[in-house]
Amino acid sequence: MDSRYMRMELTKNKMILVRGGGDLATGVIHKLHQCGYHVLILECDRPSAIRRHVAFCEAVYDGTSAVEGVVCKHITENNILAQCERCWEEGEIPLLTDTEGKHIHELAPAAVVDAILAKKNLGTDRTMAPLTVGLGPGFTAGEDVDYVIETMRGHNLGRIIREGSALPNTGVPGVIAGIGKERVIHSPVAGVMKNISHIADIVKKDQVIAMIGETPVKAAISGVIRGLIRDGYPVFQGMKIADIDPRAEQKKNCFTISDKARCIAGGVLEVLLSQGIRP
Template sequence: MDFLAVRGGGDLASGTIHRLFASGYRVLVLECDRPTAIRREVAFCEAVYDGAAAVEGVTARRVDSFRECQEIWGAGEIPLMVDPQGKILREYRPAALIDGILAKQNLGTDRSMADLTIALGPGFSAGEDVDYVVETMRGHNLGRIIREGSALPNTGIPGVIAGYGKERVIHAPAGGVIRCQSRIADIVEKDQILGWIGEVPVKASLTGVLRGIIRDGARISEGMKIADIDPRKEQKKNCYTISDKARCIAGSVLEILLSEGVPPYGK
């Protein structure tokens, strides 16, 4: 049909969703019922909880049926549906399917789900699971289009910013429900308490801008990524904009669509 489906609405997937929308494509986002985005100010998946979410002037709105999708597209917005298995695609076949879950493994996407299938990151083999894979590892190959084989395996080590790598990311010191005391874009100091999981404090790993933190009230498991700090205090505005990494990946997805003859809506 004349729409694209994207599985996942986290911050990296949202960069692709935003680029495709801006290029004239009709996009349907498929999410799980409890997404756990960290950079929530730039993640369309927040519409699952709030009914709508805006990223750089583009709004995604939660829907429950394909009929509602038509209405949302007509209003110049992006429909988002809770459908982690992609059941809607059995009835309405998209022109292309992009797996942007970034789970580091394949959670059910296969080439039978659309005429063209693209996966972001590791866990997929181009030419087998999907038609194309886009590299998501920071470095020389970021955004590279893979036509045969897989993306680089996940290292678990985040990209380095201002000399800090793994220190930037905070993992849950315990399992349970988190109660956040700090908000995205707050300036935090090292060892400052950002929130609590039961009686266990969640402390800032370094001084900087709280670029992302999981939603207050989320139920999390020990060791789960729950926050992200940018050591550059002057970059507070970056909390509200799509990252360079997400934009690079988005450009590669757009290139694939155009090279495969998948035009924007109405073209």
């Protein structure tokens, strides 16, 4: 057997495929990459990440995305494994646009991690890989996936669930410096975003940070803009479009993976190691 072919077959057997490249998914991907795993990201063709400076999915738009010193590169559907291998050899993470996961079975990964965080299962099932993991609500351990990781802030964040499901989505953001739902901004109308402010800008309450058509989007509180959807993104009414951290002194956090993402990543890593899947 050709040595290149043998190497690519070995690559397939050790691949960890992660569906989704948003900020929480990026925390998981970054951790696995740093531990030596070969990770491939599958993303949709129009990601809507808010915390864009810490989301590998931005590579869909820009070709590459860098988070805490790790580069993610957008690859094409031609010779996927060969492109993945080149990325891994360069210390990079490949990302493929594949909303439906149509390439999963042919890629034959060692594990599939659904990190879309859609609050529901968008098509992941246990036949996709020898090991399947779902993050957050929408999955049932032992049914559609093998394991579920709790994503709700609190005592059980990052806990591995072997039977049953994660806590249901409350729709209420986690509290930061005593402020919860007020720190997250939702679109008042449908339309196209025109950003006035940028991530890491310090803003005052009621300051206009963006426009959607003729409708202004105002900061609900004073603080630092931790997340803001891409300029030019078409949004629907009620869509989450921005996140403000009331702790203006924490500006540096806009550029680093969150504690929540790192905790969830630890749960995923524990599952892989406990099931004998090592780098």
